[in-house]
Amino acid sequence: MFQIPRGTRDFTSKDMEKRKYVEQTMRRTFQNFGYKEIQTPTFENLELFTKKSGEEIINEIYDFKDKGGRKLALRPELTAPVIRFYVEKLQMEPKPLKLFYFGNCYRYDRPQKGRYREFTQAGCELIGTDNPEALAELIALAYTIIKNTGLKKINLKIGNLKILQTIFKEYNISKEQQNYITPLIDKKEYNELKKALYDYDKPDEIVKDLIDLLKTPDIEKIGKIIKNSKDAEKELEKLIEITNFLKKSFKIENCKIELGIVRGLDYYTGIVFELDAPDLGAEKQICGGGAYKLVSLFGGKETPTAGFAIGFDRTIVALDQEKKSFPENRIDYYVIPIDDTLIGKSLEITQKLRLKGYSSDIDLMRRGVGKALKYANSIDAKNSIIIGPEEIEKKCLTIKNMESGEQKTIKINDLIK
Amino acid sequence: MFQIPRGTRDFTSKDMEKRKYVEQTMRRTFQNFGYKEIQTPTFENLELFTKKSGEEIINEIYDFKDKGGRKLALRPELTAPVIRFYVEKLQMEPKPLKLFYFGNCYRYDRPQKGRYREFTQAGCELIGTDNPEALAELIALAYTIIKNTGLKKINLKIGNLKILQTIFKEYNISKEQQNYITPLIDKKEYNELKKALYDYDKPDEIVKDLIDLLKTPDIEKIGKIIKNSKDAEKELEKLIEITNFLKKSFKIENCKIELGIVRGLDYYTGIVFELDAPDLGAEKQICGGGAYKLVSLFGGKETPTAGFAIGFDRTIVALDQEKKSFPENRIDYYVIPIDDTLIGKSLEITQKLRLKGYSSDIDLMRRGVGKALKYANSIDAKNSIIIGPEEIEKKCLTIKNMESGEQKTIKINDLIK
Numbered sequence: 001m002f003q004i005p006r007g008t009r010d011f012t013s014k015d016m017e018k019r020k021y022v023e024q025t026m027r028r029t030f031q032n033f034g035y036k037e038i039q040t041p042t043f044e045n046l047e048l049f050t051k052k053s054g055e056e057i058i059n060e061i062y063d064f065k066d067k068g069g070r071k072l073a074l075r076p077e078l079t080a081p082v083i084r085f086y087v088e089k090l091q092m093e094p095k096p097l098k099l100f101y102f103g104n105c106y107r108y109d110r111p112q113k114g115r116y117r118e119f120t121q122a123g124c125e126l127i128g129t130d131n132p133e134a135l136a137e138l139i140a141l142a143y144t145i146i147k148n149t150g151l152k153k154i155n156l157k158i159g160n161l162k163i164l165q166t167i168f169k170e171y172n173i174s175k176e177q178q179n180y181i182t183p184l185i186d187k188k189e190y191n192e193l194k195k196a197l198y199d200y201d202k203p204d205e206i207v208k209d210l211i212d213l214l215k216t217p218d219i220e221k222i223g224k225i226i227k228n229s230k231d232a233e234k235e236l237e238k239l240i241e242i243t244n245f246l247k248k249s250f251k252i253e254n255c256k257i258e259l260g261i262v263r264g265l266d267y268y269t270g271i272v273f274e275l276d277a278p279d280l281g282a283e284k285q286i287c288g289g290g291a292y293k294l295v296s297l298f299g300g301k302e303t304p305t306a307g308f309a310i311g312f313d314r315t316i317v318a319l320d321q322e323k324k325s326f327p328e329n330r331i332d333y334y335v336i337p338i339d340d341t342l343i344g345k346s347l348e349i350t351q352k353l354r355l356k357g358y359s360s361d362i363d364l365m366r367r368g369v370g371k372a373l374k375y376a377n378s379i380d381a382k383n384s385i386i387i388g389p390e391e392i393e394k395k396c397l398t399i400k401n402m403e404s405g406e407q408k409t410i411k412i413n414d415l416i417k
Numbered sequence: 418m419f420q421i422p423r424g425t426r427d428f429t430s431k432d433m434e435k436r437k438y439v440e441q442t443m444r445r446t447f448q449n450f451g452y453k454e455i456q457t458p459t460f461e462n463l464e465l466f467t468k469k470s471g472e473e474i475i476n477e478i479y480d481f482k483d484k485g486g487r488k489l490a491l492r493p494e495l496t497a498p499v500i501r502f503y504v505e506k507l508q509m510e511p512k513p514l515k516l517f518y519f520g521n522c523y524r525y526d527r528p529q530k531g532r533y534r535e536f537t538q539a540g541c542e543l544i545g546t547d548n549p550e551a552l553a554e555l556i557a558l559a560y561t562i563i564k565n566t567g568l569k570k571i572n573l574k575i576g577n578l579k580i581l582q583t584i585f586k587e588y589n590i591s592k593e594q595q596n597y598i599t600p601l602i603d604k605k606e607y608n609e610l611k612k613a614l615y616d617y618d619k620p621d622e623i624v625k626d627l628i629d630l631l632k633t634p635d636i637e638k639i640g641k642i643i644k645n646s647k648d649a650e651k652e653l654e655k656l657i658e659i660t661n662f663l664k665k666s667f668k669i670e671n672c673k674i675e676l677g678i679v680r681g682l683d684y685y686t687g688i689v690f691e692l693d694a695p696d697l698g699a700e701k702q703i704c705g706g707g708a709y710k711l712v713s714l715f716g717g718k719e720t721p722t723a724g725f726a727i728g729f730d731r732t733i734v735a736l737d738q739e740k741k742s743f744p745e746n747r748i749d750y751y752v753i754p755i756d757d758t759l760i761g762k763s764l765e766i767t768q769k770l771r772l773k774g775y776s777s778d779i780d781l782m783r784r785g786v787g788k789a790l791k792y793a794n795s796i797d798a799k800n801s802i803i804i805g806p807e808e809i810e811k812k813c814l815t816i817k818n819m820e821s822g823e824q825k826t827i828k829i830n831d832l833i834k
């Protein structure tokens with residue numbers, strides 16, 4: 001027997017009902033905000049990803065040579081391919097470009113709960129503007145998408161890397177030290193962070209203040225510490241403007257400024273944000289994004305860019321945890337001919353029902369009525385129709401509601417009208 | 418500048434509008450026939466494909482080793498993965514199983530018109546029955562799917578490999594010779610076929626008769642030549658029964674028996690069929706399928722199986738050739754604040770429109786009204802709304818129809834009701 005590759009998944013029809021429902025809900029929300037869907041290939045030239053993320057990324061991705069010797073990689077994420085697409089073909093389009101996409105991504109990682117080697121991302125890029133209202137709209141879109149899937153408990157946190165870097169500077173934390181502690185901040189490993197700061201000979205008070213600044217939503221406190229940097233003050237103003245738009249225009253009350261939001265990636269330039277599903281524990285982050293720089297790195301003319309990625313699989317897990325129910329694709333009618341001579345006529349009736357928009361199925365096994373009814377039950381058909389010679393003669397059908405057991409007889413012509 | 422990998426494609430939003438429309442139409446038709454959607458991983462263990470198709474397939478696929486040394490392959494087709502899924506996890510499900518799927522497939526091939534290294538297939542498998550009505554329904558499904566996409570010109574041809582093999586036997590064509598000429602028959606290279614038959618010392622008359630039998634829809638003619646084989650006669654009866662169901666129950670008139678339909682793959686066991694879009698020339702086959710055997714080869718308990726695959730990309734090309742128009746996802750409202758102080762209020766109105774189900778966008782560039790209107794035009798917005806202080810004060814909006822230029826003033830509350 002063959003097995004599925006390690007770390008990958010088969011999706012049953014029950015899984016797919018959920019996944020397609022959530023995908024379609026997300027798609028409609030993107031479109032509702034004026035975003036347009038695009039798609040890029042499943043693999044790219046390896047260099048695209050090493051250019052963006054450094055050579056170390058090779059350890060975490062599926063890279064391979066094709067038969068022509070080209071170094072390729074299954075995409076680990078979707079922003080690099082989309083910006084490659086933009087630089088290659090879309091630079092002349094009117095700005096802003098609002099692009100969204102769904103795609104499978106791949107990472108060579110030890111499989112563990114909620115982490116797969118093939119996983120699905122939904123995401124978008126806003127190309128051409130990073131005005132406060134543009135970023136507010138982007139963040140509101142992420143929030144609305146997750147809300148529209150039906151997820152109830154979500155937290156929205158917004159940070160700013162430029163402000164954080166100014167704070168680091170104020171506390172004389174070197175670039176090298178920043179590189180070490182940023183991942184600790186990202187993972188909220190505050191004990192490790194404290195240890196590192198003590199190692200850097202920072203006094204108790206500064207360690208306390210710094211960690212407090214990473215958590216506080218208090219804008220005045222943040223303002224005080226950065227008052228020597230015009231740039232950082234501008235960023236703080238922008239951050240305030242964005243949260244005001246989110247609260248007043250988009251009516252999103254539960255958004256919080258949190259400078260400890262730093263995202264894992266160093267290509268972000270200022271505003272960053274995350275959406276958490278708090279019930280998911282360690283894997284609670286279901287969406288992350290921000291303003292970033294990538295266009296010029298890929299050979300294009302620099303223009304402001306921002307975007308976000310939603311962990312599609314985690315969103316589904318979060319919905320499952322909230323016991324969200326999804327609409328089911330149930331068969332409307334299951335048709336059972338009582339003997340083989342009635343198959344042709346039964347197929348015809350089934351097909352007529354389908355043409356009227358009723359999803360319909362017919363017994364294809366030539367089994368007895370009892371067994372066929374049992375099957376109809378097992379596939380969760382709403383109604384069954386048993387067809388015998390009498391029905392054909394009288395042009396009538398007896399429809400049995402599979403839940404209530406109720407039966408009614410109806411003219412064939414009435415049913416398919 | 419980075420380039421897209423050779424033989425792959427980026428899809429613009431115009432492309433995606435088409436593709437998603439066609440995909441959704443196909444999905445609804447599968448569901449209408451009682452099929453349920455599933456999904457398997459993008460890559461599988463390489464052995465799955467060599468077991469099915471022989472070692473030679475390695476020359477045509479993307480195979481690679483992962484970092485754990487496992488031999489993997491990007492799937493070249495979807496039937497093997499789906500049957501692997503069935504054998505691994507679904508064997509105990511009530512029969513028949515009606516499974517459909519969409520998926521990208523990969524082949525390492527010289528890129529040429531209409532042939533890509535990454536391409537999309539739609540398909541299905543019917544597991545547990547190969548009764549004539551089951552195969553007729555399967556073929557009708559393929560036909561209905563293509564019809565429902567809007568394609569007008571299609572041809573349906575049905576063949577049978579067991580009957581063809583009986584005819585080969587009657588004409589003393591050895592297994593080895595069959596292996597050579599079957600691909601010629603598949604590609605309708607009748608001149609090459611003639612040459613081969615002359616090489617095998619077949620007299621003129623037999624060459625003529627054989628080629629005639631490959632093309633004729635005349636059942637009596639076919640019946641005569643196979644009259645010594647009970648098995649082949651049974652298959653012919655089945656073929657007749659299937660075409661009768663297709664014509665009488667499914668009202669599909671343009672289906673033709675054609676023994677020259679042999680499909681490229683040697684795992685088919687009897688009935689095979691193809692759907693052509695005749696306008697596409699050499700690449701006209703857009704769907705192919707039949708009854709096949711694979712379950713026991715993959716270690717499962719043998720059960721009848723049949724299915725088909727639709728070339729999704731070719732279907733789109735065929736629709737384009739017929740100049741089929743697709744519904745467009747146009748923005749309903751494009752909102753333009755006339756100065757920066759009105760941005761917050763404008764965002765609020767835009768968001769209200771969205772909540773009412775109108776897809777809406779707002780100028781994010783802080784540009785003049787003229788430039789913003791030009792942009793609204795370029796993204797093909799249906800209406801624009803210019804927001805000035807007067808509008809806010811009077812709680813009114815002036816809506817401009819971007820096609821007719823017509824303007825009307827409406828209360829904000831009326832628009833979002």
